[in-house]
Amino acid sequence: MALLELDDLHKHFGGLPALDGVTFRVDDGEILAIVGPNGAGKSTLLKSISGLLQPTSGSITWEDTDITRLSTHRIRQMGVAMVLQTPRVFHSLTVHENVMVGAMFGNRTERKPEAEAFAEASTMLEFVGLIGKAGCAIDELNLHEQRYVDLARALAGRPRLLLLDEVMAGLNDTETHSSIDMIRTARDRFGVTVIWVEHVMKAVMSLAERIAVLDFGRLLADGEPEVVMRDAAVIEAYLGKEAHKNA
Numbered sequence: 001m002a003l004l005e006l007d008d009l010h011k012h013f014g015g016l017p018a019l020d021g022v023t024f025r026v027d028d029g030e031i032l033a034i035v036g037p038n039g040a041g042k043s044t045l046l047k048s049i050s051g052l053l054q055p056t057s058g059s060i061t062w063e064d065t066d067i068t069r070l071s072t073h074r075i076r077q078m079g080v081a082m083v084l085q086t087p088r089v090f091h092s093l094t095v096h097e098n099v100m101v102g103a104m105f106g107n108r109t110e111r112k113p114e115a116e117a118f119a120e121a122s123t124m125l126e127f128v129g130l131i132g133k134a135g136c137a138i139d140e141l142n143l144h145e146q147r148y149v150d151l152a153r154a155l156a157g158r159p160r161l162l163l164l165d166e167v168m169a170g171l172n173d174t175e176t177h178s179s180i181d182m183i184r185t186a187r188d189r190f191g192v193t194v195i196w197v198e199h200v201m202k203a204v205m206s207l208a209e210r211i212a213v214l215d216f217g218r219l220l221a222d223g224e225p226e227v228v229m230r231d232a233a234v235i236e237a238y239l240g241k242e243a244h245k246n247a
């Protein structure tokens with residue numbers, strides 16, 4: 001059984017399709033990268049899965065439950081966590097407190113006891129390499145570190161599915177490498193499945209086990225990275241003239 005299944009998903013904004021009949025499945029433990037040009041519908045896809053947006057039609061199935069119309073709160077409780085390009089952090093809280101919020105209100109119907117949440121937050125800060133800054137105000141951290149806090153917050157809720165939206169944007173090579181390692185280790189250590197929207201193709205090719213390509217809200221290709229990236233339609237749509245020039 002698939003962990004997540006999208007069937008003929010459509011999302012229109014004032015008549016214009018951002019998602020135009022997307023169908024695919026994700027199995028437990030996979031790392032799936034979603035790539036595609038700007039405006040292809042990648043963020044809309046992730047937001048539809050997490051309940052931040054209501055699809056116009058089609059269905060989203062989580063194991064054997066239809067979650068298409070559930071609230072973002074319910075979907076989070078089922079085990080779906082999302083990290084955006086702009087980290088969602090509480091500026092009035094410390095680094096550790098930010099992650100504790102995730103531990104207390106994450107993947108559970110009941111609030112976690114404070115002592116347990118505290119320990120869980122420490123585990124996740126250790127994991128992202130920021131335990132040394134646990135007591136800092138969040139604003140003392142740079143953007144890259146704040147994204148790691150957001151990732152730690154997401155993981156502290158012990159999600160089964162992690163949705164990442166261009167979390168490597170603006171990182172240098174070293175930071176990109178450490179992010180790649182972290183995502184892979186998160187999957188291995190916490191058993192989380194990952195759907196990851198990414199622009200940095202080098203990162204995609206080194207981490208993804210499967211790539212889905214979106215273009216104008218449609219799935220152009222879906223399969224093994226090497227196979228997908230050789231697909232002529234993908235080269236045309238996604239890499240455009242640059243790819244032809246370098247081919």
Ligand SMILES: Nc1ncnc2c1ncn2[C@@H]1O[C@H](COP(=O)(O)OP(=O)(O)O)[C@@H](O)[C@H]1O
Binds near residue numbers: 013017036039041
């Ligand atoms: N809230 C919104 N209201 C109106 N149009 C939107 C909204 N969000 C996205 N769109 C449009 O939907 C299309 C897909 O956007 P998006 O999912 O953000 O693409 P991507 O993440 O692939 O760059 C774009 O044409 C965008 O302008």
Ligand SMILES: [Mg+2]
Binds near residue numbers: 042043044
């Ligand atoms: Mg986007």
